[in-house]
Amino acid sequence: MPCQSLPCAAPPNFADIDGRRLAWWSSGSGTPTVVLETGLGAESTEWQPVQSAIENRFRVFRHDRAGRGASDRIDGPRDANAMIDDLAKLLHAAHMPAPWLLVGHSYGGLLMRLFAQRFRAQTCGLVLVEAMHEDQFEVFGPAFVEPTPDDSTALTAMRALWRDGWRDARTTPEGIDFPKSFDAVRAIGTLGDLPLAVIVADSFAHSPFFDEQRRAGLQHQWEAMQASFLGLSSRAELIRVPHSEHFVQRDAPQAIVDAIDSVARRAQRSV
Numbered sequence: 001m002p003c004q005s006l007p008c009a010a011p012p013n014f015a016d017i018d019g020r021r022l023a024w025w026s027s028g029s030g031t032p033t034v035v036l037e038t039g040l041g042a043e044s045t046e047w048q049p050v051q052s053a054i055e056n057r058f059r060v061f062r063h064d065r066a067g068r069g070a071s072d073r074i075d076g077p078r079d080a081n082a083m084i085d086d087l088a089k090l091l092h093a094a095h096m097p098a099p100w101l102l103v104g105h106s107y108g109g110l111l112m113r114l115f116a117q118r119f120r121a122q123t124c125g126l127v128l129v130e131a132m133h134e135d136q137f138e139v140f141g142p143a144f145v146e147p148t149p150d151d152s153t154a155l156t157a158m159r160a161l162w163r164d165g166w167r168d169a170r171t172t173p174e175g176i177d178f179p180k181s182f183d184a185v186r187a188i189g190t191l192g193d194l195p196l197a198v199i200v201a202d203s204f205a206h207s208p209f210f211d212e213q214r215r216a217g218l219q220h221q222w223e224a225m226q227a228s229f230l231g232l233s234s235r236a237e238l239i240r241v242p243h244s245e246h247f248v249q250r251d252a253p254q255a256i257v258d259a260i261d262s263v264a265r266r267a268q269r270s271v
Contacts, residue, residue, distance in 0.1 A: 012070045015093040017086055023070035024063040024094050028055030032101040032124050032267065034260060035091070036062040037115075039106025039132070040172060042247060043069045049253040050103075054260055061096045063087070067174040077169035080181035084115045098122035101264060103256065105129040105249060107176070110185055113232070117188050125195040125263035126233075129256055130203060130246050133225040134182035137166045143210055143218055155209055188232070195266035196236040197259040200226040201244040201251070235266060 012023035025044070034054060036047040044062045051060045064071040065083055091100070100123050104112030109131025116123045141162040145155075165171040166178045204210060204218040223240075230236040239259055244251035 012064070013094065014070075015090055017066075017089050017093065020066055020072040020074060022063060022066060022072070022086065022090055024061065024090060025051075026059065026061045026094060026096065027051060028058055028060045030058050031097070032099040032264060033059045033061055033091075033096050034101045034103060035087075035096070035112075036060065037087075037102070037104040037108030037112050038062070038065075038068075039104075039108045039130075040176075041106070042249075045069070046247070046249050050249055050256050050260075053253065053257045058101070058260075058264070059096070061091065061094065063090055065174055073173075074175065077175050077177040077180075079177040080111055080114050080184050083174075084111055084118065087111070087115060088119065099124035099267070101125040101127070101260065101267065103127040103129065103260060104131060106246065107132045110134070110181065113185055113188060113229075116191055116194065120191060120194070123194065124267040125197075126191070127197045127199065127256065127259045127263055128226075128229055129199045129248050129259075130201055131198070131226070131229060133228070134185050136222075136225065137162050137178070139221060139225075140204075140218065141166075143214060145209065145211055158209055191232045193235050193270070194233045195263045195270070196230070196233040197239055197263050198226055198229045198236060199239045199241060199248055199255060199259055201241045201246060201248050203246040205242075206245070237262070 012025055014021045014023055038044045044064050047062050054060055066074040102112040102116055102123060109128040112126060116126050144159040161171055169175045169177050200223050204215055204222050210218055227238055230238060241248055241252050241255045248256055
């Protein structure tokens, strides 16, 4: 997206992580360090509106995972544990101090759930933005509209991924092993009293990928999946953003900014 639409980002920094160049950006100062993790359908540059809005009071960090954006590609299937290994090493290489306030969108939300569990002592808060649920493909894949000759490229690709393509790591540029990643997050028990915000938008309510008469029911199922994340913490809140679609950082970035501020305040009160 051009600079006319988004605040212009600085050129990336690079760090060598296990022989691969990974790109990262940081701005601002203060504590905690807010770590922004992207999903599958957008590069980390789309966090720029959120980053620009909070960098006057927090140190902010974002990066491109291996195989995305400005970072080097990597061969072979990789699961969520391998990706958070990369992130932990990158935070160390970039001298990003804990405590970390983790923010994850979509697949990035799945990663941040796992990261928060492994690095619970260094994590002061978690914001899940339309986070990927380990059962979502099996629940929603069969609900896609049936193929027609007039289908858009986007619909064809999305339906293929959600129906069965997710089982094959070659489907994604990052070579994601979804089944193994889902097994990893299913093993998460509790994050204790970690301040947590769960943001849910109208992903299914108006989606052209599904029959109109089914959208309300699918949206209800999606909201129930998102609400299930509240069980991760005794200090969790659900935030509905009804006028946004899945990419909340595009449609309603202020909702994410407000959630970060709320989680940071609650984390500070627990110190």
